[in-house]
Amino acid sequence: MQEVLSLFQDGFPDFRMLGIWGMGGIGKTTLADAIYHHVSNGFQRCCFLANVREQEEQRELLKLRKEFLSTILEDENLYISTPTIGSGFLTDRLSKKKVLIVCDDVSKLSQLEFLFGGINRFGPGSRVIVTTRNKQVLVRCGIDLIYDVKELDEDESVQLFCQCAFKSNNPTEYQLKLSKMVLSVANGNPLAIRLVPKQDIQEVLKWSFDGLDCEEKEMFLDIACFFKGKHRDYVTSIMDACYDSAHSGIENLIDKSLISVSQNQIAMHDLLQQMGWNIVRDESPLKLEKRSRLWIPEDSYSVLSENNDLVNLKIIRLDGSQNLVRIPDPSSATNLEKIDLWGCSNLRELPSSLQHLEKLSFLNFRSCKNLRSLPSFYKDTSLTELDIRGCSNLYSFPEIMDTMESLRHLYLSGTALKELPSSIENLIGLKQLRLKNYKKLVCLSDSFYKLKSLKRFYLKGCSRLETFPEIIDNMEMLRDDLKGSDLKELPSSIDNLISLVDLKLKNCCSRLETFPEIMDTMERLRRLDLDQTALKELPSSIDNLIGLEELVLNNCENLVCLPDNFYKLKSLKRLTLQDCSRLEIFPEILETMERLRDLDLSGTALKELPSSVENLIGLEYLILENCENLVCLPDNFYKLKSLNIFDLE
Known part of the structure; x- marks a missing residue:
């Protein structure tokens, strides 16, 4: 690792590319992963693109490129289908970011070019x-900066292999003997495990597999066939519907060195994956439909198209299959639990029989751009997650026919819907609703407040949504990430969001001129971000935000004053008023504010600070940069004993 870091030359201002070269199984990925974790804090954005070769074999390079661009540019809805990224705007953005990228297991130049x-x-x-x-x-x-990964000597190889295969730092004589057999070659120099005679390595690998219980074996085969390189949370959510204890099963596979987790992605050695494939193929060498798992898209589509008897089918995952126009009627698949068709951009319709599959819990039609309608779902469904983000031709959402307790997560960003049905109130178990960048949405249902289980609600980028419905009753669960659209006003009943922690209206409410009166205390609101709004003032009732720790009012160019009782915000730690160019007077601080540490008044029109500024007894940072009208400081300024940084540039 130290040798690679010397090539890496962290800290040099120029852009560099570094190659790590070596035979399969020798530790290239492990080395790259260690370096990635060691230096990642020094970069603006980091991305680890795992298993590039395998992603191409599974026709998922386009998804991998989307993942890379979304991560680096912090835009989860970014989608580029052309062979090159191309756009001058995008390349200009990329050329300004200091990034760290790992491309793991690249086998062809064309993969990097794509x-x-x-x-x-x-x-x-x-x-x-x-x-x-x-x-x-x-x-x-x-x-030209290439590190050649060196092989271990024989003693190191044997010891390391023992630790991996037997989880033992003190292997028995028999384990040492077997390890030497596996790692030896005719000339006495150790090679990577992939070059060992098949019968020798398979014996060792089979020991590990045979030591699993029945459920762990099934989970191992699922990962080998479908989930290598996938996000651990995603894999766990899929497996939760299939097994009694997905989390502990994955932990056991890690403990037994059959899988590992890096960057929260599940990894598996190529040899172990090959063994898993062979086990499944041996179930039925000639008849695909008799195998427990199909992972090659053409095989899957062939079996789905030609077989009506699919009673045992649990999961359909055909994400990224560009030629898929429709899926066969799955009405006979009574045990079907998950359907994942992410990126099947030519999919146009869904069979109505989906609404009658009682065990169906997970539907992902993300970026199915030609999908035009959804079937209705009834209360006896088990559906917990529905993702239709990026379905840009989906103009209507089906009425929710009856109370649905099961649905927990609903993702609607980027659809063509103009409104949500009033029947959305029937989703009484809904915990997360994503409407981010839902640019055609013009109104929310008046019954929105009835979503009592809602915890997270994303509205950022809903550029046509001007008003928020009144919250007629307390919403006790909603606490995170209520992010505004281009709202003109907030509801007067906003204090009914009694558990709200974070209200962010930054950069997206440029027409918001008034903030509603807060008629009751809001104990849990910690952060209020009103950056770039059109506010002229804040209500005096803002002192009911008794738990507020951070208030951001940057670039509020119409703001002319703060409320006189501002000093009653006793929990406030940070106040920023940067570039509030019409703010001429800072209010008197009539009582001590012990917790306020950070006060940024840069770019305001202040002429002076009040003498009562001495009551900011905990103030550590005072920024008055570019306060061109400032002519004096109070004589008692020296009483700010905690002040660390004072900027008058």
Whole structure:
């Protein structure tokens, strides 16, 4: 690792690419992962693109590129289907960011060209690490900083293999003997495990597999066939519907060294994955429909199209299948629990029989751009998650026919819906509702307040939504990430959001001129961000925000004053009024404010500070940068004994 870091030259301002080269199984990914964690704090954005070779084999490079761009540019709805990234706007943004990117297990130059094609360079100080078994990939890419991963000597190889295969730092004589057999070659030099005679390595691997219980074996095969390289939370959510204890099962597979987790993604050695594939293929060498799992898209579609008897089918996952126009009627698949068709952009319709599948819990139609309608769902369904983000031709949402207790997560961002049905109140178990960048939404249902279980509600980017419905009764669960759209006004009943922690209206409520009176105390609201709103003043009832710790009013160019009772915000730790260019007077602080640490008044029109500023007894940072009208400081300014930083530039 130290040798690689010396090549890496962290701290040099120029952009660098580094190659890590070596045979399969020798530790390239482990090394890249260790370096990634060691240096990631020094970069603006970081992205680890795992298993590039395998992602191409599974036709998922487009999704991998989307993941890379979404992570680096912090835009989860970004989608580029062309062979190169191309857009001058995007490449300009990328060229200004200091990023760290790892491309793991690249086998062809074309993979890098697809992932990064159209990008000339990243920002100063950026680093790209490419791991590969093929040195020519690095040479043809113009990468001259190449680290050749060295093999361990025989004693180190045996000891390491014992630790991995037997979880033992003190292996028995028999384990040592077997490990030497597995790692030996005719000339006495150890090679990667993949070059060992098949019967030897399979014996060792089979020991590990045979030591699992029945459920762990099934989970191991699921990961080998479907979930290698996938996010652990996603895999757990899928498996929760299939097994009694998905979390502990995954933990046991980690403990037994059959899988590992890196960047919260599940990893599995190629040899172990190959063993899993072989176990499934051996179930029925000739008849695909008799196998327990199908992971090649053509095989899956063939079986779905030609077989009506699918009683045992639990999961359909055909994400990214561009040729999929419709899915066969799954009415006979009475045990079906999950359908994942993310990115099937030509999918146009869904069979109505979906609404009658009582065990169906997970539906993902994200980025199915041609999907035009959804079937209705009834109260006897088990559906817990519905994701239709990016379904840009979906103009209507079905009426919710009766009370649905099961649905927990509903993602609607980027659809063509103009409104939500009033029957949304029937989703009494809904915990998360995402409407981010829902640009055609013009109104919310008046019965929105009846979503009593709602915890998270995302509205950012809903540019046509001007008003928020009145919250007629307390919403006790809603506490995180209520982010505004281009609202003109907030409801007068906003204090009924009694558990709200974070209210962010930054950059998106440029027409919001008034903040409603807060008629009752809101104990839990910690952060209020009103950056770039059109507010002229805040109500005196703001002192009912008794738990408020951070108040952000930057760039509120119409703000002319703060309420006289501002000093009653006893929990306030940070107040920023940067570039409030019409703010001429700071209110008197008639009582001590012990907790206020950070006060930013830069770019305001203040001429002076009140003498009562001495009551800010805990103030550590006072920023008055670019206060061009400021002519004097109070004579008792020296009483700010806690002041650490004072900026008058």
